[in-house]
Amino acid sequence: MIELLERDFSSFFAAPFHAYGADTPYVSPMKADLKRFLSIENPLFSDASEFTFFSVKRYGKPVGRITAHLHRGSNDLHHEARGCFGYFDCANDPEVATVLLQAAENWIRGKGMTRLVGNFNLTAMQQAGIMTGGFDQQPFTDQIWGPPHLPGLLEANGFQPHFPMTTFERRLDSNPTPEVLPDVQRRQLLDQGFSFAPVTRATIAERLEDARAILNRSFKNNPMFVPVTAEEFHFQAKDMKWIMDPRISKVVHYRGAPVGAVIAIPDLNPLLRRIGSRLRLSLPYHYLRYKARRDRAVVIFQGVMPEFQGRSANPLMLSEMTRDMIAAGYNTVGGTWIADENTASLRQTEKAGAAPLHRLHLFSKELV
Structure with a gap:
């Protein structure tokens, strides 16, 4: 039945x-x-x-x-x-x-x-x-x-x-930082006016608004993209400050203005699996155990303002993020989907040492 x-x-x-x-x-x-x-x-x-x-x-x-x-x-x-x-x-x-x-x-x-x-x-x-x-x-x-x-x-x-589309995974323990950005070039970029804006629980609202502005500008010409309103963005990120690890997200400014962001969070799936994705009295215990052992992170958003693409802003923030992830004990980092037609992002991802994880397609039907 x-x-x-x-x-x-x-x-x-x-x-x-x-x-x-x-x-x-x-x-x-x-x-x-x-x-x-x-x-x-x-x-x-x-x-x-x-x-x-x-x-x-x-x-x-x-x-x-x-x-x-x-x-x-x-x-x-x-x-x-x-x-x-x-x-x-x-x-x-x-x-x-x-x-x-x-x-x-x-x-x-x-x-x-x-x-x-x-x-x-x-x-x-x-x-x-x-x-x-x-x-x-x-x-x-x-x-x-x-x-x-x-x-x-x-x-x-x-x-x-x-x-x-394809999602990716990068092993940081067996494939640490490829030489994406030499230290000499990093120092030159910082001397030119690039800087890292602090991502902390106190500044998370401001940094997320930076990320939204970068998202809307950097993804403007991508297929299916729709500009995200502040209300939509903060609704989705409502609990971000409680789950984030401030060490592993990076927002890059140039002379005080946001130009690039990579927002990463710890992979919560091991915790969600343990608690059945439900609020339980045992959640604090499971969370503390998870927090002590977490070694997987996921990049949920990465983008650079169009006028700064090709100016090393992306390698600067990715190399900094990778260095800090390794120092914080993360062994693996995953990434959300990249479309086959986005050849530039695919090349960049492969250059960083990431390997394909999942294959996906959209499915559609004409309604007559």
Whole structure:
């Protein structure tokens, strides 16, 4: 027996745990964070009519889920009539997948959209894509993981893969800093007026606003990019000051103005896995154990103002970040997705010694 539920958050949260089991690399966002994202608190949505979410139970057990939502800013900027799906997690059950995908299609079609594209959790600047390779590799925080059967379930329902992407991992213990920026050049750049703005709990709000300005300028011409408002950015980064390690993020100024930023956080997935992504009384104990042993970090954003690209600002902040990560005891650093068409970023990533981790694609379907 199959039952489709709409806006039933309890089954939506539980579905991937039942669909995938404890032995897979899947890690859920914190339950409270996920609930906050899927609410009218999220400034991405003007009201509740712009999103919904579905889950499916088979014999009373939740085994699949999906969101259906609109990104009005993206459609307006790129002149599209596109709906989005996200958080598509499903057991290897074709019937359940069809029920979920048809529910999303019908909802999006009812909003007048002509195309359905995903995964977006919930925008292109957050987690994006369906995994198509690297299934045995552990994801970092802010990376999607899905099992090998998801692409086949989508294709069986008329979705086609496109826009290939790759996430990366760099070993700092076996592959420490390649000579990206010699010390002599570093000193010359600092003498010219480049400096590092302090990233601390006291300055985090100011540094995040620096990062937002850099994000909006540096990603302006990237496909699917939509400028991020201050409200959206700070909603997503709400708890950043509590989880950040101020030693490993870098904001570069030139004569007092922000020109580049690399925002990195410790990889929280080992902690989330231990607590089941739920607030528990044992959280302080688990957090202290995690904090004492953490050795993985993830870069969630990296960018340089266009007028400073090619002027060594990026090598300056990356070499500084790498040096400080090693000193702080981090052995591995992950990065979020880079599109195949972004050849400059791919070359830069490979030059830094990173290796491919996961392969992803968007999947889309024309709605007729």
